Amino acid sequence: MSEHQHGDNCGCGDEHEEDVFILTDEDGNEHEMVIVYTFETKEKTYAVLLDRNDPEADSIIFRVDEDGEDAVLVNIEDDAEWEHVTAVYEEIVESESQA
Numbered sequence: 001m002s003e004h005q006h007g008d009n010c011g012c013g014d015e016h017e018e019d020v021f022i023l024t025d026e027d028g029n030e031h032e033m034v035i036v037y038t039f040e041t042k043e044k045t046y047a048v049l050l051d052r053n054d055p056e057a058d059s060i061i062f063r064v065d066e067d068g069e070d071a072v073l074v075n076i077e078d079d080a081e082w083e084h085v086t087a088v089y090e091e092i093v094e095s096e097s098q099a
Contacts (some may be wrong), residue, residue: 020052023060027095033060041088047073048089061085 016031021033036059039046045064051057062073063081076082 008070018052021049023049037092039092040065040090041085046085049073060087 002022004050018034019033023031025031031051031054034052035047036050037048039048045062047062049060049062063076063085065072065074076085
């Protein structure tokens with residue numbers, strides 16, 4: 001799980017450069033997406049993205065794979081993997097909302 005969530009007042013001293021990913025939906029509309037959370041499960045890393053211009057929209061989860069020195073966002077196409085990942089993320093959200 002991500003140990004640190006960057007924010008305006010997080011105090012970590014790191015530059016908070018926002019990586020923007022352009023995703024195209026099934027209707028051909030482009031959305032500027034940003035990673036808001038990362039977590040690990042079963043030795044794989046996953047990223048939760050939100051629409052930069054519509055933060056009230058549903059989040060999207062991608063698997064993060066390594067391609068040489070680069071990280072690549074990959075659609076989760078396996079139903080079992082998707083069910084596991086969404087269950088883990090829902091547990092994370094639930095535990096953080098109770099904190």
